Amino acid sequence: MTLDRPNPGVRPGDRIEGRVLEDVAWDEADLTGVVFHDCNLTGGSFANAALNGARWSNCKLTRANFAHADLREAVFDDCMIADRETQQGANFAFSRLDEARLTNCDLTHARFEGADLYAAALRDCNLLGARFGRARFHRAFGRSVVRSTVAFLDCNLELADLSGARLAGCDFSQSRLREADLSGADLEGANLTGADLFGAIVDGARMKGADLRGAEVSGLDVRRLASYQDLKINADQQYRLLDALGLDVRVE
Numbered sequence: 001m002t003l004d005r006p007n008p009g010v011r012p013g014d015r016i017e018g019r020v021l022e023d024v025a026w027d028e029a030d031l032t033g034v035v036f037h038d039c040n041l042t043g044g045s046f047a048n049a050a051l052n053g054a055r056w057s058n059c060k061l062t063r064a065n066f067a068h069a070d071l072r073e074a075v076f077d078d079c080m081i082a083d084r085e086t087q088q089g090a091n092f093a094f095s096r097l098d099e100a101r102l103t104n105c106d107l108t109h110a111r112f113e114g115a116d117l118y119a120a121a122l123r124d125c126n127l128l129g130a131r132f133g134r135a136r137f138h139r140a141f142g143r144s145v146v147r148s149t150v151a152f153l154d155c156n157l158e159l160a161d162l163s164g165a166r167l168a169g170c171d172f173s174q175s176r177l178r179e180a181d182l183s184g185a186d187l188e189g190a191n192l193t194g195a196d197l198f199g200a201i202v203d204g205a206r207m208k209g210a211d212l213r214g215a216e217v218s219g220l221d222v223r224r225l226a227s228y229q230d231l232k233i234n235a236d237q238q239y240r241l242l243d244a245l246g247l248d249v250r251v252e
Contacts, residue, residue, distance in 0.1 A: 020040045026049050041064065048067075061081045064081060095112075112131065114136075121151040122151065129160060133163070148166050153175070160181070193211050209231070221245065
């Protein structure tokens with residue numbers, strides 16, 4: 001890698017490969033479709049930048065600031081988007097991540113407050129302690145039609161804050177949600193197959209019609225849920241749910 005001076009000139013669609021870029025300020029820049037490969041971007045600021053269709057692969061983004069950035073249809077593959085030493089996550093607050101794709105990325109303690117994540121797909125990502133306060137996973141189609149869609153596939157969402165989120169029908173299959181805050185969240189019809197919900201905070205969450213087959217539900221007290229009609233579980237899971245209710249379940 002070669003070390004570049006701050007603020008290197010980059011045009012939409014450029015490819016940047018094998019560079020070390022420290023404290024680069026690309027705030028409000030037009031970086032549409034730019035490709036970053038095998039780069040180390042430390043302290044980079046992309047606030048209010050146009051990054052729709054941009055792509056990062058095998059990059060390290062330490063203390064990155066994407067606040068209010070346009071990241072629609074952006075792609076992050078195999079990226080370290082966290083500072084493990086300081087436990088400081090990237091800032092995606094109020095950014096647009098509609099239809100973005102993030103695969104095998106470390107997003108520990110990332111902040112997504114107020115961000116748009118409609119139709120975003122995150123796979124094999126570490127979102128330990130990530131915060132999603134007031135994030136939007138839904139879109140309104142007319143006055144009465146609101147659709148939510150986002151996919152967290154085989155992701156680590158331990159200790160994440162998803163309280164109050166509108167996630168009806170969304171996909172969390174095989175994801176770890178241990179001690180995540182799901183209080184007041186709308187998870188009706190959500191796919192939680194194979195998910196780990198041990199210790200998750202579910203007070204006031206709505207799970208009507210959600211699919212929990214194969215999920216870790218030990219300690220899940222359905223009485224704390226706002227709705228759980230038509231909740232889908234496997235036969236062997238009923239004993240763990242009944243045990244959480246304080247019943248002495250004995251299998252003959």
